[in-house]
Amino acid sequence: MSRLAACFEKLRASGAKALIPYVTAGDPEPSVTVPLMHAMVDAGANIIELGVPFSDPMAEGPVIQRAMERALEYDVSLDDVLEMVRSFRKTDAETPVVLMGYLNPVEVRGYENFARDAQAVGVDAVLLVDMPPEEADDLLSALYAHELDMIFLVAPTTDEARIKAITESGRGFIYYVSLKGVTGAGHLDIDGVKQQLVKIRAQTDLPVGVGFGIKDAESAASIAGVADAVVVGSALVRRVEENADSADDINRAVAGLLAEMRTAMDAG
Amino acid sequence: MPDERGHFGVYGGMFVAETLMGPLAELREAYEKYLQDPEFLAELDYELQQYVGRPSPLYFAERWSEQLGGARIYLKREDLNHTGAHKVNNTVGQALLAKRMGKTRIIAETGAGQHGVASATVAARLGLECVVYMGAEDIQRQAMNVFRMKLLGATVVPVESGSRTLKDALNEAMRDWVTNIDNTFYIIGTVAGPHPYPAMVRDFQTIIGREARSQIMEQEGRLPDALVACVGGGSNAIGLFYPFIEDQEVAIYGVEAAGDGLETGHHAAPLCAGQPGVLHGNRTYLMEDEHGQIIHTHSISAGLDYPGVGPEHAWLKDSGRASYVAIDDNEALQGFHDLTRIEGIIPALESSHALAYATKLAPTMSKDQIIIVNLSGRGDKDIHTVAEHEGIKL
Numbered sequence: 250m251s252r253l254a255a256c257f258e259k260l261r262a263s264g265a266k267a268l269i270p271y272v273t274a275g276d277p278e279p280s281v282t283v284p285l286m287h288a289m290v291d292a293g294a295n296i297i298e299l300g301v302p303f304s305d306p307m308a309e310g311p312v313i314q315r316a317m318e319r320a321l322e323y324d325v326s327l328d329d330v331l332e333m334v335r336s337f338r339k340t341d342a343e344t345p346v347v348l349m350g351y352l353n354p355v356e357v358r359g360y361e362n363f364a365r366d367a368q369a370v371g372v373d374a375v376l377l378v379d380m381p382p383e384e385a386d387d388l389l390s391a392l393y394a395h396e397l398d399m400i401f402l403v404a405p406t407t408d409e410a411r412i413k414a415i416t417e418s419g420r421g422f423i424y425y426v427s428l429k430g431v432t433g434a435g436h437l438d439i440d441g442v443k444q445q446l447v448k449i450r451a452q453t454d455l456p457v458g459v460g461f462g463i464k465d466a467e468s469a470a471s472i473a474g475v476a477d478a479v480v481v482g483s484a485l486v487r488r489v490e491e492n493a494d495s496a497d498d499i500n501r502a503v504a505g506l507l508a509e510m511r512t513a514m515d516a517g
Numbered sequence: 518m519p520d521e522r523g524h525f526g527v528y529g530g531m532f533v534a535e536t537l538m539g540p541l542a543e544l545r546e547a548y549e550k551y552l553q554d555p556e557f558l559a560e561l562d563y564e565l566q567q568y569v570g571r572p573s574p575l576y577f578a579e580r581w582s583e584q585l586g587g588a589r590i591y592l593k594r595e596d597l598n599h600t601g602a603h604k605v606n607n608t609v610g611q612a613l614l615a616k617r618m619g620k621t622r623i624i625a626e627t628g629a630g631q632h633g634v635a636s637a638t639v640a641a642r643l644g645l646e647c648v649v650y651m652g653a654e655d656i657q658r659q660a661m662n663v664f665r666m667k668l669l670g671a672t673v674v675p676v677e678s679g680s681r682t683l684k685d686a687l688n689e690a691m692r693d694w695v696t697n698i699d700n701t702f703y704i705i706g707t708v709a710g711p712h713p714y715p716a717m718v719r720d721f722q723t724i725i726g727r728e729a730r731s732q733i734m735e736q737e738g739r740l741p742d743a744l745v746a747c748v749g750g751g752s753n754a755i756g757l758f759y760p761f762i763e764d765q766e767v768a769i770y771g772v773e774a775a776g777d778g779l780e781t782g783h784h785a786a787p788l789c790a791g792q793p794g795v796l797h798g799n800r801t802y803l804m805e806d807e808h809g810q811i812i813h814t815h816s817i818s819a820g821l822d823y824p825g826v827g828p829e830h831a832w833l834k835d836s837g838r839a840s841y842v843a844i845d846d847n848e849a850l851q852g853f854h855d856l857t858r859i860e861g862i863i864p865a866l867e868s869s870h871a872l873a874y875a876t877k878l879a880p881t882m883s884k885d886q887i888i889i890v891n892l893s894g895r896g897d898k899d900i901h902t903v904a905e906h907e908g909i910k911l
Binding site for chain 2: 303304305306307308309310311314315318321324326327328351352353354355356357358378379380381383384401402403404405406407408411415426429430431434
């Protein structure tokens with residue numbers, strides 16, 4: 250069984266929901282990332298989403314855009330991100346790692362090369378924001394041949410026919426984007442999320458995670474009430490930014506928020 | 518071309534975040550419907566004639582042709598359109614579509630400001646709210662166009678992310694669109710972006726080639742031997758080329774910006790010196806590094822200063838139907854001065870790249886051969902750039 254499937258099965262058995270933090274690899278500088286990944290697991294994260302820096306992150310709000318710019322100041326590439334995962338895996342064989350980013354770095358590397366290398370370092374899944382299922386046949390064959398899951402997004406604008414196609418193509422979990430907008434936007438609508446989750450669950454048994462607009466313990470708990478996983482990104486990246494001068498402060502601030510979310514999610 | 522998912526061979530497609538897939542499908546349906554709708558087409562035709570000033574002349578540049586001593590050069594005078602460039606052909610079309618779709622707000626990205634001005638102009642004409650995204654760097658370089666947009670009632674939003682130029686303005690416009698899709702229509706200014714934009718913008722721009730074709734038949738009684746147009750994103754070029762693509766005897770040349778020279782790496786010539794990749798919703802040739810990051814581009818002409826190119830051009834290159842060449846900043850400036858002094862027409866720096874290539878091509882051809890060059894815009898907007906480059910203070 251894949252690490253992702255095992256993770257969700259274990260959570261389901263204990264009645265808990267997955268907490269999935271996102272950070273951008275190499276933000277604010279490369280040496281911060283691997284210790285931060287461990288600190289997040291210690292604070293209650295179940296799965297880690299690691300952002301691959303890209304020069305033109307079209308779906309990101311200003312917070313994650315700036316994180317990617319900080320990482321790119323150090324020329325953090327897909328090679329470097331894979332090395333970070335390899336290093337993380339030395340002491341954590343269990344926590345699933347999802348690479349999240351944009352297609353072009355993967356496209357340039359070649360799908361087969363990427364899938365082989367990602368599997369070798371211990372990546373579990375890939376989420377590429379600008380790669381819809383319609384264009385993904387070749388990539389999916391490469392990923393699935395190397396036992397990597399492809400996570401697709403479902404949005405508020407996705408109709409039922411597309412939800413069906415997306416849930417048939419995707420593996421690992423389905424990522425529901427809770428709002429019309431970019432990452433870090435602030436208008437979470439729980440009732441709207443609930444309605445769309447019903448439509449998704451009618452089509453698939455895959456776990457459903459919800460992201461965009463979750464910024465504190467309260468919003469994490471309310472999403473945990475309706476979804477299998479809570480994805481939190483910009484709220485954490487903002488803490489990285491605010492504490493950019495000290496790796497210890499970054500770990501403390503990020504772990505602090507995650508621990509609050511964990512507690513609130515488990516209490517619900 | 519393209520296929521129903523917007524592919525030109527391996528290029529094109531729809532590489533966008535899921536939230537935009539629904540709105541793009543809605544746009545595609547509306548566009549396909551109204552392009553068959555006689556009432557819509559009649560309205561478009563009326564606006565193009567009475568508001569834009571079409572048809573634009575096909576002008577025989579007799580003195581310039583004689584001096585070059587080869588082919589007879591005709592200029593398709595898109596510089597004479599309202600707002601001074603070909604951009605308005607597309608903004609009129611998309612804005613009429615926006616109105617039909619019930620959208621009340623239009624957004625646009627702009628580099629030099631020409632597409633921003635053309636969008637702000639039609640927004641004023643149709644009473645639509647208009648927001649234009651423009652790189653902070655470009656805002657400084659193009660103060661006059663920024664003021665024109667503001668006079669026309671548009672809000673100009675400076676984009677401070679990334680390289681603070683056109684590509685970042687496009688990213689920011691996409692972010693606005695994804696946030697405000699219910700009431701907003703995104704008018705992309707070139708034949709790039711996700712399907713259906715490359716095909717839709719092409720279709721609105723082919724008026725250039727359709728007119729040129731019938732005008733040259735009228736004036737010369739035959740098809741031209743060569744077409745020449747500058748290529749940034751490539752909308753004026755595809756507009757001229759498309760109606761001639763089946764005519765194998767017509768040679769097609771797209772001219773990219775070689776900036777400081779292709780060998781320096783400081784240029785904006787993805788077809789001549791880039792590789793395929795995926796950016797801004799489509800697969801095409803890009804200026805990128807070995808890790809897939811988009812790199813900085815350079816051209817004296819802000820309108821060509823873009824790291825990608827329309828996917829149909831990528832396909833025309835690979836298929837061999839069109840040839841893509843590059844002209845550097847200095848050659849383009851020479852073309853600018855030549856046309857100004859010899860024909861009394863001040864061309865845009867973008868178009869000057871096409872003119873400079875024609876000065877190389879014409880002498881290799883015989884006097885009974887014909888070249889059509891797309892004079893895509895007028896050069897008033899560029900006189901500060903030219904003066905500065907030549908150390909002249911205005």
